[in-house]
Amino acid sequence: MKHILIPTDFSSNANHAISYALNLFKCERANFYFIHAYADEVYGPFHNTGKIDFEDKKQAIGKSSKNELNQLVNEIKERTHNPKHHYEGIISFESLVDAVNNFTNAKNIDLLIMGTKGKTANSSKTFGSNTVQVFKYVKCPVLAIPNGIPFNQPKNILFPSDYMLPYKRRELKLLDTLASQFKAQIHSLYISDFEDLSLRQLDNKKFLEDSLPNARLSFVRTAVENRTKAILSYTKEYDMNLLVMVNSRHSLLEDMLYRSTIDEIGLSPTIPFLVMQNLPR
Known part of the structure; x- marks a missing residue:
């Protein structure tokens, strides 16, 4: 329930x-x-x-x-x-x-x-x-x-991550349930000029993979030009139906919410935007 x-x-x-x-x-x-x-x-x-x-x-x-x-x-x-x-x-x-x-x-x-x-x-x-x-x-x-968008099943879910955050299992379970229900593919987008990951990043990436057992999960990387533009470009090019980001200290979303405004940065999602909270509950 x-x-x-x-x-x-x-x-x-x-x-x-x-x-x-x-x-x-x-x-x-x-x-x-x-x-x-x-x-x-x-x-x-x-x-x-x-x-x-x-x-x-x-x-x-x-x-x-x-x-x-x-x-x-x-x-x-x-x-x-x-x-x-x-x-x-x-x-x-x-x-x-x-x-x-x-x-x-x-x-x-x-x-x-x-x-x-x-x-x-x-x-x-x-x-x-x-x-x-x-x-x-x-x-x-x-x-x-976003107002006025028609309902579309979230078949393609974009989840940008730098693999630096130890995500909350409960919130990943919500994402896993949505992906399972709609047989969706989750695109874990790593925005970096470098392919190699640190030990922390590797551990968090493995935790992400283990916590999404019912999702079709793919890991992709794109070079850094502008992180927000990279997200919007990927959303459009690969026809994403849902954007997922995590609000936590030192995250990309925190940077967007606190150091500037979403509007100044130019994030104008044309798809639903799921914000997961990495906060104590």
Whole structure:
């Protein structure tokens, strides 16, 4: 039984991510939790109001959010009729990151699925601010779905790695399950000018191979020109359906999230983007 958490702000982007998630796990038994965190809606426009007005607005937004979430869950039930799926809506008066982290810990969530942007997203940005915050701080794998892309089975999965990270077995198991379910090939892309690996890299590469027993795993190398361009070029040339990266200290993704922004670097995925967290859980 998979436990899937999907944040929603009731935007078209969020609805698209929900549809994608339901297709991805169509044949698996799964609990889907739809969470709406509304603290920012209350604090944002009403931070200068008096206490009584604030509480009134908080209750009004909470009630409206609950009604909208119940409507969403009922519509999904009527549309899907999937006996393998269970649906539940949750509203939370917290920030999105806090709400997601708390619920992830309480329900031992396997995967968080969300759109790359929300209602107020800047059209010039690749990822909305909430999505980037979730990438950075949520201790759970995150699958970001670009808006408007059709559902395609992930037959070709790109997994760039420098083999310097001791990956978490639980998260690799998630990747192995997806690869097995869709009979996918995982392309482990090593971006380096040198073929030789250190003893640490060899150990981590072997651990990666042992942890993906049900996947068709291939190891490929490309020379360093620009790591992000190399990833996007490989994605396009070999028709990848899913990009997988790991968020950890000293990783390529950390460099992209912390030292610069994804948009400045130019990562504009046209395929789903799975971020695995190498963080304590």
